[in-house]
Amino acid sequence: MKKIIKTIKIDVDKCNGCRACEVICSAFHAAPKYSSTNPARSRIRVIREPLTDIYVPVYAGDYAPAECAGRDQYTIDGKEYEECAFCRASCSSRDEFKEPDSGLPLKCDMCEDDPPQEEPLCVQWCLNDALIYEEREEEVEEVKLGDMEIGLESLVDKYGLQKVIDAVARMSKKE
């Protein structure tokens, strides 16, 4: 099975820290479209510390209900990057990627639009090419039943068949 993978290549060396990506992201996702601007609602954030030369555009990914247990620190080319600088999660450890008034999580949708945009708006507005949009096809293997059964068996072993059935029933109701 083939699947289109949408990616944004981020070149932190080319970022000039202007935050045009944040501006246009928040405007595009306003209702009606472009009616308001507010970088605090943007689904892309530039982690920006000019004096230590840190410029990292980060896209909002999935919501994480809890913060991680450990936080890593990266040193790249002598620059120390803060915990979370590369993390896409909307999580309780920080203010990023949450609606400022409701606190609801934000997530990048690659500017889904009708008719579709050629590229996400942040990429279109980044004239310095720090953000480059790419699509590629990937072969995705279909999940084989055998693998799933192995997993289920281990769950049944652990919790008993009835509990697993109940859990599956509950999950299917939610969907």
Place this chain on the structure above:
Amino acid sequence: MRYAETGFNLEVDLTRGNIERVETDPRDTELYLGGLGTNAKILWDRVPPEVEPFSHDNLLIFGAGLLCGTPATGCNRTIVSTISPQTKLMAFSMMGGFWAPELKYAGYDKVILRGKSPDLVYLWINNDKVEIRDASHLKGKGAIETAELVRQELNEPKAQVAAIGLAGENRVYFASIEQGRSSASRAGIGAVMGDKKVKAIAVRGTKDVHVARPAEFFELCTEVLEYIKFREDHPIPGVIPILAVLGSPQEMQIHDEKWHTENFSWGNARLRRKGFWTEEIAKEWHDTLESMRRRLISCYNCPLKCGATIEAPGQSTYMMKCFTKLTYAMGAMSERLEFGLRIAQRATEYGVDGYSAPQVMAFALELLEAGILTDKDFPEMPDDSAHGNEERFYYLLDKIVRREGIGDVLANGTYWAAKEIGNGAEEYAHNNIKKIEQLPLKLGMLNPIFFLMYCTGEKINITQIEGQFPQAPFPKREHREKFVKDWFQVPDDKFKQYFLDWEPRGENSNPYYPTVEMACDIVDWQERMHYIDDALGVCAGLSSFHLKPPYHIHNYPKFISSGAGLDMDEDKLTQATKRYRTLVRAINIRRGMRRKDEKPPDDHWRKRFPELEQELLDTYYKFKGWNNEGIPTKESLYELGLDYVSDDFIQRGILHEENN
């Protein structure tokens, strides 16, 4: 609902510690747009001419441009207005960076400071929550250092901080306000902030800024971006490198400084060094910049890279802007860019204007050489170094910002210092207009356009009135023809003809061509575009400073109508601009400015033409609706709806009921 603007100002009474959020009158937006325009209205209404710069009654207004916070590219300017200690007139210095949009997102168009705080404080604006906080621990700290400390203390890395350094605290007349990668530097507004005992204003905002007609506004923004890309791929041929491309200008990107270093004067605006830019110097400067420049950076929502973070080994990082790259080196007669970049770090932390400070120091050293000041005035000053006056500049800069010894006199700028020193020192304060140090340019033949701009520009800085029209004629007609072909930014096709017929030599050359009438037209257009930028908050680097910019008189009305929801066209915009431009003049006229003050430095051009110059000024005044003293007439004030100005002038005897 208000569009583009928030409709609220923050009024801070520092004496009483009172803070109020005050709704503004939407009719003022129609009449004066925003930014500079509404700042001028507030100063006219609330600061009478008797008010001294360092008085409780002087206001310090931080105004965000009308379109700041919208997606309009490069629209990020804060217009800071007050009464200047240097000129005693209205100052409206401006800064880019990130502060104005953040203020809009916090829900305010302006911060208006009045009174004086008893102790050093800083202001923390966090959406609806606004606090005056103790800043005693920040006393004496550098401007960039302060911004960093405030962000840490508030635990708010996204706060934008405008701060003063030691120069502002000590009320140096050319102290700046530093912020982001920018600063509001001219006319000593940092000194007024220091006088009010406000070390910094930190802002964080997470609210929406709305536009009236989103689809149309977005379309206009897209066109501007497309045109920026086009201009990047098509530099203008036949002009110097910094003018060929957009930007404010992109000084930190461009290595070729032949034009600045050979055409501008060194020292105290004295010496032109033809042949300075040798291959050896070019290489050394190139290598220095490459080794110290960490990254090219921008202001909010702008793709151009006019600034850079500079890391000189052994010094803390700072953000360099524009021409400061050269002013200290040239002032100190140093041929080393390294010195320029190093001393600028200190000057930025101290917070001083990069035009005035080096000239003040060069002026002091000339006075020493001339024997008007003596060695006793400069105790323990280092001897000449191998590289001009490098060491002495460090010494003098320290003395000035601390107001120690002769530094206390020099801290008032060349005009006031010369007056105080006397003994012929006035001759050496030779490069001022309206008491402010100018770019160190000394040229040959009078240029009628620049003559008018130097005389009447009330921002008192040539870069803040020039632009749009080429600075000099192109040598060949075919080049000129090519230039005008896609010159759609002109307000009228007659400007193309003016330029086509402008020759470097012969009958159609300076000073008698462009003719007096043409010069009036050209100056008026150039000035108008700057004033529009200053109300909207658009950087001159994408607009009025440049030939063929993406913002111009034809798309601006659409930006304003679809953005702010005002009913706007080219005529109405021209009229509104004329209104607040006239109001700026009215404030200055009420404070005593007259024709006698409107002149370029005597030695600006070698070849002068007194009769022509008189005719130029007479005609331009008339063209602007001003009388022969430069005072707006009753008739022209009424036409602009500035009846209240006319009434005030008549009451004060500045104008007379019958006889203008």
